[in-house]
Amino acid sequence: MALDGVETLDVVEILCSLVATPSVNPMGRDDTGDEFYEYRMTDLLEGIFRGLGLPFERQQVAPKRSNIVARLDASDQHAGDQLLVFEAHQDTVPVNGMTISPWEPTVRDGRVYGRGSCDIKGGMAAMLTAVSRLAADRPAGMPTIIMACSVNEEHGFSGASDMASLWERGGSPLVPRKPDAVIVAEPTLLNIVVAHKGVARWRIHTGGRACHSSNPHLGDNAIYHMARVLQHLEEYARDVAPTLGAHRLLGGPTLSVGIITGGISVNTVPDACVIEVDRRVLPGEDPVAARQHVIDYLAAKLDKSVPITHEDPFIAKGGLADDHNQELAAAVSRIASGYGSPGELIGVPYGTDAPAFDAINCPTIVFGPGSIEQAHTKDEWLAIEQLKTAAEIYYQIGKQWLRK
Numbered sequence: 549m550a551l552d553g554v555e556t557l558d559v560v561e562i563l564c565s566l567v568a569t570p571s572v573n574p575m576g577r578d579d580t581g582d583e584f585y586e587y588r589m590t591d592l593l594e595g596i597f598r599g600l601g602l603p604f605e606r607q608q609v610a611p612k613r614s615n616i617v618a619r620l621d622a623s624d625q626h627a628g629d630q631l632l633v634f635e636a637h638q639d640t641v642p643v644n645g646m647t648i649s650p651w652e653p654t655v656r657d658g659r660v661y662g663r664g665s666c667d668i669k670g671g672m673a674a675m676l677t678a679v680s681r682l683a684a685d686r687p688a689g690m691p692t693i694i695m696a697c698s699v700n701e702e703h704g705f706s707g708a709s710d711m712a713s714l715w716e717r718g719g720s721p722l723v724p725r726k727p728d729a730v731i732v733a734e735p736t737l738l739n740i741v742v743a744h745k746g747v748a749r750w751r752i753h754t755g756g757r758a759c760h761s762s763n764p765h766l767g768d769n770a771i772y773h774m775a776r777v778l779q780h781l782e783e784y785a786r787d788v789a790p791t792l793g794a795h796r797l798l799g800g801p802t803l804s805v806g807i808i809t810g811g812i813s814v815n816t817v818p819d820a821c822v823i824e825v826d827r828r829v830l831p832g833e834d835p836v837a838a839r840q841h842v843i844d845y846l847a848a849k850l851d852k853s854v855p856i857t858h859e860d861p862f863i864a865k866g867g868l869a870d871d872h873n874q875e876l877a878a879a880v881s882r883i884a885s886g887y888g889s890p891g892e893l894i895g896v897p898y899g900t901d902a903p904a905f906d907a908i909n910c911p912t913i914v915f916g917p918g919s920i921e922q923a924h925t926k927d928e929w930l931a932i933e934q935l936k937t938a939a940e941i942y943y944q945i946g947k948q949w950l951r952k
Contacts, residue, residue, distance in 0.1 A: 554600055554684040556677065559939045560660065560932060563673035564653040565592065567662035573639040575703040576862065583651075585612035586638040586699045593618075593638070593697055596676060600683050602695075605722050607714060613699040615707050619722040620679055620693040623686045630691035631723065632949055633910075634679065634942060635708070636672035636733040637701030637901060640664040647926045659929040667923035670930040671733025671916035671938065672697065678942035687947045694723055701901050704863050708901035716908040729876050730905040731945065735918035735930075736896070738889040738937060742877045742913055743797050744896045745828045746867035746903060748835035752777060755855040758819040767817030771810045773854050774821040780849040781805055781825070784842060792841075795830050797870070797895025802828045803842065828897060831869035839864065868902045868912065870895070876911040883944050884915070888937040896920070915941075 569592050570583035579585070590606065597604040597618040604618040616638075622630070640663050643650040650663035660670070679695050698707030715723045734741070754777060756770030785803040794800045803825065810821030829838045843858055850856065870877075870893075877893050885891030898920060905912040917938035918930045 557680040559677040566669040567653040573702040587612040631727040633694040633730040634675040666918040674938035677939040708904035712904040730912040733916040742870040748839040749863040750861040751859040761815040770821040831867035835864040
């Protein structure tokens with residue numbers, strides 16, 4: 549269908565609108581406050597799609613959390629046989645410790661400041677701008693473009709997983725089959741990510757017996773027990789994980805402990821302690837099996853008297869393999885390198901929504917403006933030059949993708 553009269557979006561203005569719309573992922577913590585969850589962002593995106601005249605659909609994943617997908621039909625029937633997806637997540641990490649106002653976007657010194665400006669509302673703004681141009685220009689040979697915006701990327705990737713599952717089942721009116729290619733927005737400095745690690749995360753508990761600290765011998769200190777656990781986890785990270793394989797772009801698996809809590813007061817012997825473990829896995833490595841390997845290692849090392857329990861993983865997602873995306877990556881590199889991208893095919897250690905689509909055999913790469921070094925920071929920002937370059941490249945990908 550023709551979309552006569554469509555006005556293209558301004559990429560800086562649309563980024564500022566996205567940043568000004570809180571969509572914080574509570575990441576398993578207290579969600580009291582109006583800034584949490586993605587529902588305001590979803591409403592904003594719905595308004596944008598309506599303004600562009602694009603059909604859209606929402607997919608509820610959880611309360612206050614819905615994926616939203618819009619469709620721009622191809623410029624001719626032959627090209628319409630191909631489905632190209634631009635995908636970006638709606639959520640951001642929390643704003644604790646930020647030194648700038650998180651939802652008051654500031655344009656200064658060639659940058660846009662604010663929570664999500666880099667991760668990944670900048671990439672989303674660039675994609676939206678490209679889609680608006682494609683809708684206005686209707687270039688010959690353009691494939692059908694799907695703009696897909698997921699929820700809960702920062703703490704579980706459930707939005708992308710539900711989206712991919714729906715597409716695989718043919719249950720979406722706008723995406724009635726698996727797409728032919730997916731481009732996921734993340735800050736990659738305009739390089740093409742063809743592989744990245746996955747992750748298993750879970751909590752480990754140690755127990756004990758509380759008593760007054762003036763008679764500590766009457767209690768059983770859960771923190772002391774956890775200290776023994778931590779000693780062996782450090783050994784595992786140093787001596788075992790590096791022996792478990794390697795990927796040419798990613799190196800080896802890793803293990804890290806990021807959170808520890810325990811005790812209620814300094815004058816009470818603690819009866820409970822908990823840590824959160826992050827075990828990064830290589831593409832093809834089963835995150836559930838990787839977690840079990842750590843559990844078995846601890847069981848073999850710890851004295852049987854240590855009261856330890858393991859929760860089920862709160863995240864267990866595989867990585868992105870580079871087995872099926874080389875043709876897509878080469879095409880994107882060819883196009884992007886002509887418009888300011890380095891065009892390098894790289895691997896990264898962090899996770900994205902991409903494995904959800906790779907899991908249903910859709911060729912998938914990760915590509916977007918900004919550096920991961922600015923993501924999640926106390927003064928998060930994105931360079932406007934990168935933002936504008938990304939918008940141009942996304943447009944050119946949509947325009948040129950089917951050309952050889």
